[in-house]
Amino acid sequence: MGTVFHLDIVSAEESIYSGPVEFLVAPAQMGEVGIYPRHTPMLTRIKSGMVRIKAQLKEEELVYVSGGMLEVQPDVVTILADTAIRSHDLDEAKAIEAKRAAEEAIKDRASELDYAKAQAELMEAVSQLAAIEKLRKRRH
């Protein structure tokens, strides 16, 4: 202990990196930060860019992250990578879109009609089968 710390890079969709690391450089919002073991606790946003990782007895590795959060604890460092491009305005636009879609969906549900119709037919066939099966069991 003392010469390495544990690094996890995870995104919501997968785990990207996990293992002991000697040194790390990440693109923090206010400029690149280099982190050695026993760094003081720190919490920051990171921009999209390369994270440079130096593990023991290994070549330096580069991992791309599309932004996210960086948490530093003395012997554990976690990078929570975003899978989507985020910004306040973009999130806001998406929220408005989701609201609008909800209002529209209540008004008009015709577009899904064809699919729903085909599905209803199949559903009926399946439930018919189930009913026949039940009748058959009762008879025997």
Added chain:
Amino acid sequence: MAGSREIRNKIKSVKNTQKITRAMEMVAASKMRKAQDRMKKARPYGDKIRNVAAHMSRANTEYRHPFLIERDTVKRVGIIVVTSDKGLCGGLNTNVLRRALNEMKKWQAEGEELEVCCIGSKGLGFMSRLKANVISQVVGLGDTPDMASLIGAVKVVLDGYTEDRFDRVYIFYNRFINTMKQEPVMEKLLPLSDDKMQSDEEQEGSSAKAAGWDYIYEPEAKPVIDDIMVRYVEALIYQALTENMASEQSARMVAMKAASDNAGNVIDELTLIYNKSRQAAITKELSEIVSGAAAV
């Protein structure tokens, strides 16, 4: 011979249905494996962000995020309902919607106002038939859910919470237990409860760090903590969604297997009836010929 032709047609139609259900069963089986993989892959992120949030709640931060603060008065409730986009998956959606409906009735009886966010078109259809107050929705997520499509709908709910439009947020989804078993669950999303915020180390009972320290924040405490909390809640919802999708595929596989089996049984039975009626017809014809010949 009209009867036997009818039976033959019936057999043909059941066979066609069986082909469809069998194909759907196989498709669901292969999708199920992928959905389960995705569910497992989403776990590390949830675990890590929970650790970070737990560290943060132990730290002596100058700013406490509204998600962490319990509110005394409860008048309005936000609900997130996770369902599948497509049907034919047994009682999966019905179970989770029934669960949600029961709770909603209870809340309404207590005079609380409800607002609903629907993820998945089955839930949306149900809620709009109920004339519930749907504030946001995401449908058509496909087989690979991505965070990007969730952000908008979730933000509407989170904003509602921070703006005091509701005091609690619950999520309903199907928890994946195994291929044969899925369970509709209700979880309290906001305010974040303390037991959810336990980090791994604390759960294992080892060193809980002493309070009194704080992070260095870049650029400032508030935006960074805000970001973390929003991501944390999104991660919880994303996990619920991946679980629900894995549940959906396994439930569909099981339902379609049952349907194919039923179709097989029905075909056997119909074939038996068909053969019997065919034989009866032949016997009748023979006896007519014989008796006709005897009469001559």
